[in-house]
Amino acid sequence: MNVVKHHERRIRKVCDFIDGHLDEALSLEELSSVGASSKFHFHRVFKSFMGISTIQYVLLARLKRASFRLAFEPEHSVTDVAFEAHFESLEGFSRAFSRNFGQTPSQFRKQPNWPSWHSKYEFNPPKIGDRVMDVKVVEFCETQVALIEHKGSPKLVYNTAAKFIDWRKSTGLSPVKTSHTYGVPYSDPADTVEDEFRFDICGVHQGNVPKNAFGVKSGVIPGGRCAVAVHKGSHDLISDTVYYLYRNWLPESGEELRDFPCFFHYVNLVHEVDECDLITHIYLPIR
Structure with a gap:
């Protein structure tokens, strides 16, 4: 078929x-x-x-x-x-x-x-454009992280990110210069009721996270096969690349999805470089 x-x-x-x-x-x-x-x-x-x-x-x-x-x-x-x-x-x-x-x-x-x-009943998929993206399949290793859960309006994610940065600075744990930073959206912010939206902000950290006032705790990003695409530029347009994976790459690949959300590896961060120079690796977990 x-x-x-x-x-x-x-x-x-x-x-x-x-x-x-x-x-x-x-x-x-x-x-x-x-x-x-x-x-x-x-x-x-x-x-x-x-x-x-x-x-x-x-x-x-x-x-x-x-x-x-x-x-x-x-x-x-x-x-x-x-x-x-x-x-x-x-x-x-x-x-x-x-x-x-x-x-x-x-x-x-x-x-x-x-x-x-x-x-209103002529349904059309989102336009992705004619571009062809380079998508690679990799084996992602299970990664222990420190994470903070953002729950609520997607527009307030940066408030939670600021808390995570403060935790990093005040404890010296999961230092931003040497530890990868990840984001895990549990649903699409454009289609989720604000009260139900969850986004985990994570930094690589081995072992337990000491009890703290910021709400940061230990977590794991599971290992397994992933399709990876590179998004360049504004995080506001990251959905374009995400939907390219779902609509263009996934059906043609013949792959099946794993039971874990897509997640982002922020190669650099918004306060470090100009927006046009942002690089984000988007991981789509597959079986």
Whole structure:
């Protein structure tokens, strides 16, 4: 079977599952299981093929059913349609409907703008461009680290990074000049509810981390095979390289993902060099 088609069939299976279970709570764990993918990678694999996140797809699937109710079943009130679509209030439903379709539910019920509506269901993967990246497969050795967990808004990661730098400076452990620095995002910050986003900032450190006021603790980045690509420039554009691995390299490689997130090795840091000179190695764990 064509490997790309194999991945597409997995994603189609997930979409069909969502479409058939709109009245249920759909968790990332359940959907990744349906797609036979690690929960650490599923959201990016899905988005690389569909162009939207699973959360957005679920929302649009529920709004599609709501649209049909509004257009063809006048016996259902707008409030009933809103609650069926899993909204807690009519106001929230109206905002979401208007944001996606450019019409309020009442306007759509009276005169649906079907051409605009259809355009929302023409899913397209993110554009990666015509570039070809050099991707290598390496054996990553298990690495003991000191880490600090960032939980919450991705926009506040630098606050947590500052704490980790202060810990390094005050203790002399995992010195930045001689110890590699890693970042481990447990999900895509663009598609994760802020309260659920986790990003570990790590520095190589052997042995236990002494108890400290910064919240730094011991951890391990597991060893194993990894695909590695080099990202050059701003960290704000790192997702371009990440999605190249998921959408371009992975399907063609025939490789399967391991149950650990992709992670970054920061060869240099934002306070050391100009942004255009930043170099980041992106590791995609594979079996």
